[in-house]
Amino acid sequence: MSSLDSRIVVVGDSIAGCTAVRELRARGHEGSIVMIGADDDGCYAKPPLSKHVLKGEAAAAETWDLSDLDITAIVDPAASLNTARRIVTTTAGIDVPYDALIVATGAVARRIAGPGQAGETVLRTFADVHALRPKLDAARTAIVVGAGFLGMEVASACAARGIAVTVVDVDPPLQRLLGSFLSDAIVARAEAASVQFVRTDAPVALVGEPVTGIEFADTQLTADVVVTCAGDVPQTEWLDGAGIADGIGVGIDYLCATAVPGVFAAGDVAYARAASRRAPFWSNAVAQGKVAAASALGLEPTCAPADDYFWTEVLGLSIKVVGPLPLHGEPIVLEGSMEDGSALLQWNHDDGRTTFVAYGIKKAVGLLRRLARDSAVPTT
Ligand SMILES: Cc1cc2nc3c(=O)[nH]c(=O)nc-3n(C[C@H](O)[C@H](O)[C@H](O)COP(=O)(O)OP(=O)(O)OC[C@H]3O[C@@H](n4cnc5c(N)ncnc54)[C@H](O)[C@@H]3O)c2cc1C
Missing domain, CATH: 3.50.50.60 (FAD/NAD(P)-binding domain)
Known part of the structure; x- marks a missing residue:
């Protein structure tokens, strides 16, 4: 055969x-x-x-x-x-x-509920969305555990519905992937939309069954909805x-x-x-x-087994990234401005590769890919 x-x-x-x-x-x-x-x-x-x-x-x-x-x-x-x-x-x-x-x-979804604790809300599948949507329909307050891209998207959905949302994480939003420059801009944007951030190094535990809040160190927070976005x-x-x-x-x-x-x-x-x-x-x-x-099939692949294009949407703003992550330091602003929420940014990495970010600015992914390819500095 x-x-x-x-x-x-x-x-x-x-x-x-x-x-x-x-x-x-x-x-x-x-x-x-x-x-x-x-x-x-x-x-x-x-x-x-x-x-x-x-x-x-x-x-x-x-x-x-x-x-x-x-x-x-x-x-x-x-x-x-x-x-x-x-x-x-x-x-x-x-x-x-x-x-x-x-x-x-x-x-x-990674869960943080204690052994046997029921009622944790996560977002990974269509069934999860079906379960979460009616809770948001009735909520005035929400807590999101995790300020990665998923946590920030859930917080954005809450803010768009007029829900007062608090995001809890050890790091500022998206900092692990996108670095401080973009994280700071996202915090400013989020705070303008009344999204609150709480940072803690302490482990976060869910309180209640059904869950009515969280606790960490000496702090307890309660909300109508608590969503865990703690990775996968x-x-x-x-x-x-x-x-x-x-x-x-x-x-x-x-x-x-x-x-x-x-x-x-x-x-x-x-x-x-x-x-x-x-x-x-x-x-x-x-x-x-x-x-x-x-x-x-024993055939030659037609592409590489990795593609460094990533996108997300935070508080109504689309962010498209082509190139290696994480990002460190300040970028070159090629077009637009961060203040206007519309900028084309370039990060040059030490290894000669580059990352381009379309921050709230309309740019086709193909263009970002071309920019990253054409601007990479050969290392040999
Ligand atoms: C809400 C959400 C938003 C996201 N947004 C972005 C984004 O904006 N940008 C981005 O780049 N990425 C995003 N991602 C990540 C992206 O969706 C994943 O990288 C992608 O879905 C991975 O695809 P996959 O097929 O490997 O795994 P999955 O999508 O996890 O699918 C795995 C499938 O395997 C099935 N399965 C599991 N166990 C078994 C089993 N034992 N037997 C048979 N079937 C099984 C599951 O039912 C599932 O259908 C998002 C993810 C989520 C959850």
Whole structure:
């Protein structure tokens, strides 16, 4: 059997898995493809959930239709993997054999509730948005735990609804990724929209069941809604004992190959072994989905397994970033001004690479990519 008519199983039906499936067919795979998913809401994009769907601007999430690809879709979470026999077994006990396997099970929201404590609110899935929206409809006050991009998007949705929101984190908003220059600008913008920030080094605990507030050190805060946006955890439990996952996630090389022959991985579940940390962003999931598919077929990938484009929306302002993160120091302002909330910014890194940020200014991603490519200084 050539690899173009082999049996390929993709576990995970979000952007990394769906991209892999589409790439398998695009690269000429004629054999069977089985996609195993776990979400009753099907295949959908997560970034709009915290932007438009949470605000109530779109009734449904952006979904994908794979019916043209002749695949077998199973909605029953993978429960275990036997790499010696090359079989994935689902929770209902269905055995799914493979010649090549693509692991794309992504991540789940990191939770901070105590053992057995119920009622924590997180935002990762369409079901989470369905649960959160009515709470926001009735809320006058909210607490968001975590000032990363997700926490700031949830805080923005609260502010847009006129909810008084307090964001709690150890660091200022988005500072870990975007550095102090942009973080300071975001704080100024947020405070003008009555978003409060509280910083604490102490662990934050949820109070009440249902949750009515948080406590840290000697401080207690209460609100109508408390949302935890404390990062994500790679979904690797079903791989226990298979020798594929570790404490970081599923380690992959530049071909998205794992440590086990015939098993590839893509998206938020994966991390580049060379970097030893996950980079759980949309564009990486797309790039790795393509690379994993090509590698599963024994073909040359058409792109790199990483794509350093990232975007977010904070308090009505779109921020697009192309280039390496984190950012340090002050940028060159190429166009516009920070005061006007519309600027094109350039950071030059010590290694010769550059990062371009469109801060509230309309710039196509293609243009930012071109700028980053053309301005990189060769290091050899
Ligand atoms: C609310 C929100 C907003 C975001 N906004 C941005 C943004 O603005 N910009 C950006 O770059 N990134 C953003 N991201 C991150 C981006 O959405 C992720 O990087 C991307 O979704 C990763 O895709 P993935 O397919 O690897 O994993 P996921 O999207 O996590 O999907 C994994 C899929 O696998 C399924 N699954 C899990 N376990 C199993 C199992 N055992 N068996 C079968 N299936 C299983 C899950 O049901 C899920 O459908 C956002 C994420 C969220 C949650």
